[in-house]
Amino acid sequence: MDSTTNSIRQIAVGFLGMGNIGAGVWRLIGEMQDEIASREGVEFAVKKVLVRDLLKRRGAAVPKELLTTNADDVLNDPGIALVVEALGGEQPAAEYIRRALIAGKSVVTANKLALATHWKELLETAHETGSCLYFEPGVCGAIPVIRTVTDSLQANRIERLYGIINGTTNYILSQMSAKDASYADALFDAQQLGLAEPDPTADVEGGDAACKLSILSTLAFRAHVPLEGLFRRGITTITPIDVSYGRELGYAIKLLAVAKRDGNKVQARVHPTFVPLSHPLASVNGSLNAVYLYGHACGELMLYGRGAGDAPTASAVVSDMLAAARTDCSNASAAYRMTGAVEMDTDWESRYFIRLQAVDQPGVLGAIAGILGRHGVSIASMRQTTGEGRAPLLFVTHMAREKDVRAALGEIDESLATIENVIYVEEGL
Numbered sequence: 001m002d003s004t005t006n007s008i009r010q011i012a013v014g015f016l017g018m019g020n021i022g023a024g025v026w027r028l029i030g031e032m033q034d035e036i037a038s039r040e041g042v043e044f045a046v047k048k049v050l051v052r053d054l055l056k057r058r059g060a061a062v063p064k065e066l067l068t069t070n071a072d073d074v075l076n077d078p079g080i081a082l083v084v085e086a087l088g089g090e091q092p093a094a095e096y097i098r099r100a101l102i103a104g105k106s107v108v109t110a111n112k113l114a115l116a117t118h119w120k121e122l123l124e125t126a127h128e129t130g131s132c133l134y135f136e137p138g139v140c141g142a143i144p145v146i147r148t149v150t151d152s153l154q155a156n157r158i159e160r161l162y163g164i165i166n167g168t169t170n171y172i173l174s175q176m177s178a179k180d181a182s183y184a185d186a187l188f189d190a191q192q193l194g195l196a197e198p199d200p201t202a203d204v205e206g207g208d209a210a211c212k213l214s215i216l217s218t219l220a221f222r223a224h225v226p227l228e229g230l231f232r233r234g235i236t237t238i239t240p241i242d243v244s245y246g247r248e249l250g251y252a253i254k255l256l257a258v259a260k261r262d263g264n265k266v267q268a269r270v271h272p273t274f275v276p277l278s279h280p281l282a283s284v285n286g287s288l289n290a291v292y293l294y295g296h297a298c299g300e301l302m303l304y305g306r307g308a309g310d311a312p313t314a315s316a317v318v319s320d321m322l323a324a325a326r327t328d329c330s331n332a333s334a335a336y337r338m339t340g341a342v343e344m345d346t347d348w349e350s351r352y353f354i355r356l357q358a359v360d361q362p363g364v365l366g367a368i369a370g371i372l373g374r375h376g377v378s379i380a381s382m383r384q385t386t387g388e389g390r391a392p393l394l395f396v397t398h399m400a401r402e403k404d405v406r407a408a409l410g411e412i413d414e415s416l417a418t419i420e421n422v423i424y425v426e427e428g429l
């Protein structure tokens with residue numbers, strides 16, 4: 001699979017994609033090649049690069065003769081030992097990863113969507129073929145969270161984890177907090193800086209974070225947490241009013257990924273969340289990412305850093321390429337071994353921030369409090385101001401069950417109030 005010259009092992013590499021990440025990896029390999037050769041005795045020799053458009057200008061000086069628009073030139077070439085998948089999208093990426101593994105090639109992918117959506121199929125293919133599948137760059141870019149969970153913390157039962165795992169939404173919410181900006185203005189700003197796509201849906205609706213949480217919680221709990229079992233809500237309904245009320249109450253707003261395991265039950269959710277200002281996650285601002293977790297032996301642990309961008313992501317890709325160059329894959333396969341099935345728990349407990357516009361009439365407040373109380377939702381704090389016809393009303397509840405809160409809110413009709421927003425409050429982080 002690889003050839004040895006003057007004690008330097010050449011590893012033939014095929015790239016699937018040469019966009020932001022592919023070009024970042026190309027540049028980093030170029031920059032680090034002497035160090036990698038002298039330290040690891042390895043040289044990456046790129047044989048083919050799959051792209052869509054042969055004439056496009058690229059962020060890396062890739063020789064024209066390496067470019068191809070035919071995936072078979074990478075996947076069917078027995079001389080290519082290692083494939084770097086940086087295409088993006090679910091298909092054809094997932095199918096190309098599967099074919100590369102079946103062909104006995106090691107694969108490094110940055111693609112959380114393809115991986116989370118085809119997790120079982122791709123992991124089983126890697127197990128059956130003995131080919132290595134690496135995906136550190138797909139979850140939080142440069143932050144070594146996959147290796148930490150599967151390797152450094154393998155003597156732990158991880159009980160719960162919390163993550164700020166999407167840099168775009170964290171940037172938008174940080175701008176809304178720091179500048180009292182509207183969601184639309186903060187999104188526009190992120191787009192101008194290249195931190196948000198022209199179509200930001202995958203980020204702002206929580207899809208990107210859900211893919212990462214599915215992968216991360218699966219590895220942390222050593223049981224498959226399927227993407228379709230995750231609860232997901234995006235940040236598009238968050239207003240400056242919510243952010244400023246939250247701040248007054250002592251909270252920062254984050255798009256938080258939450259995963260908890262209790263015996264055989266797992267809850268996994270991504271949604272806007274108020275976290276106490278005193279918690280380290282509250283200080284993770286801008287496009288930075290962090291993962292905060294508890295293991296039964298290690299206690300609390302937080303990883304923090306750049307979760308995206310070409311250079312930080314390339315850092316994780318090249319590290320995985322070196323792992324693939326070193327290993328016989330038995331370690332990689334063992335790290336991803338699952339211990340059994342779990343049941344998704346959709347009726348979790350949380351505290352809730354509920355913002356309403358209540359009809360400004362005597363008895364309305366009592367009626368709303370009565371409805372919440374009948375459903376077992378008790379109020380921890382309340383704030384009310386008078387208005388013309390409708391008055392802003394704000395509750396923060398004690399711990400309550402999701403289904404009870406939903407049932408109670410379903411009973412509050414227009415004759416009493418309009419529900420403006422409901423935001424989870426995570427106190428027991």
Ligand SMILES: NC(=O)c1ccc[n+]([C@@H]2O[C@H](COP(=O)([O-])OP(=O)(O)OC[C@H]3O[C@@H](n4cnc5c(N)ncnc54)[C@H](OP(=O)(O)O)[C@@H]3O)[C@@H](O)[C@H]2O)c1
Binds near residue numbers: 016051086089092
């Ligand atoms: N950007 C980040 O900060 C970041 C961070 C972590 C992970 N990732 C992940 O890395 C992956 C790549 O992201 P990116 O930002 O590099 O994307 P990108 O800039 O859009 O690059 C995609 C590359 O794949 C090629 N491509 C796409 N579909 C193809 C197809 N069907 N056949 C042949 N070539 C195809 C494109 O070819 P052309 O150039 O010819 O169009 C392009 O070179 C994604 O899975 C993304 O989620 C990105």
